[in-house]
Amino acid sequence: MSQQKNIEALQSAAEFVLKEAKRLGASAAEAGVSHSQGLSVTVRQGDVETLEHNNDTGLAVTVYFGQSKASASSSDLRPDALTETVSRACSIAKHTQPDPYAGLADAALMATQIPDLSLYHPWALEADEAIAMAMQCEQAGRDFDQRISNSEGASISSHHGQRVYANSHGFSGQVKSSRHSISCTLIASDSEGMQRDYWYDVARDASDLSSAVQVGQTAAQHTLRRLDAKEITTGQYPVIFAAEIASSLFGQLIAAIRGSAQYRQSSFLLDHLGRQIFPEFIHIHEQPHLLKGLGSAAFDGEGVATQARDIVADGVLQGYVLDSYSARKLNMQTTANAGGVHNLTIDTGDLDFAGLLKEMDRGVIVTETMGMGSNIVTGDYSQGAAGFWVEDGQIQYPIDEFTIAGRLPDMFMGIQAIANDVDLRGNTRTGSVWIDRMTVAGQG
16 A cells, blocks of 8 residues: 555544544544554574564544543454444543543644654665664674674664544644664673673664664674773762763653643652753753654644743753643643653753763763662662773773662752763753762772
């Protein structure tokens, strides 16, 4: 089926269920219909471990009878199945307690312009090509150095699809998107033991991916640099979160300012709107309309138009992360974040990574964290970690088996600089983050 016919079929299914919901007495309804297809391959030590094709279709419908709400879903888009799905949702809604905050997002907020954000770049990748590319990636890593003793494999993934969201306000929006990735995980060993590390790349457009050889060799470099790791003496040290994991810090921020955390009063940033939570040089904002952005979207999961906005400016919290339900609970307006934030961007300074090390002079670089050690209610933070020891502004040796701990409010306010080595492989775009002081627990 051509892509245009596919979109038309999804559109037709969405229109059908909305009409059926209205016929059955629903006062409002919304539907999301999607179709995706793709290929994933993993090889290990020159053999194919997994080869998966997917071709998935799904529909979810939510109906409202006044402020009573219910949802149902189906993977079958035939009319009889759609009729049954809507009927099931309506039957449930009639027995659901009314919720005064339930309902569609306000009609006036629906997107009226849906620009082409260049999100759709399908990759005509055959299984044998994907296997050959994954093998090339793994082999490039294994050949890089004789100390690369084993592999956990290399993977190639390519997926693309279409989605239609429509509601009884008359809104209907279509999204076509793609996502492709390549990754490799290797094991290195020497007389002191073994270490594991990885590398990957991801992009909307396969032509923007690093080559298979580059990914394999980078995975090897990251693995080798972890050999001969030493322990660290427990103490208070400056800490740099490397760009590839620094996004997790800002994930804690988003979790704390999400509407659900605010109205449940389960956030260490409860009622912090308009208050300073970062140093004055910190600017955090959404850029939902970046071309090819992994977090780009013209509208959110409720059809609300997205727009660039500040979340933190001059270190001051400017807004929460709200969908229409949490916004009503807080007596606010949705921020078009049903489904999450869109290209969360943390502005950087002029320092590159080497310059950041030089400024810090002595301390710890964290390149990996382990476990779920943050508490959004209290702001307490504690994670197992691995990384490097820095002395005289230079990396001296790898360190592992240590724990970093602090309180998120102190960590946020303790940011000294953000390097310009921005990692663009996700929905959060940040460079390496230098925090003035954390408790680092190692030996002694």
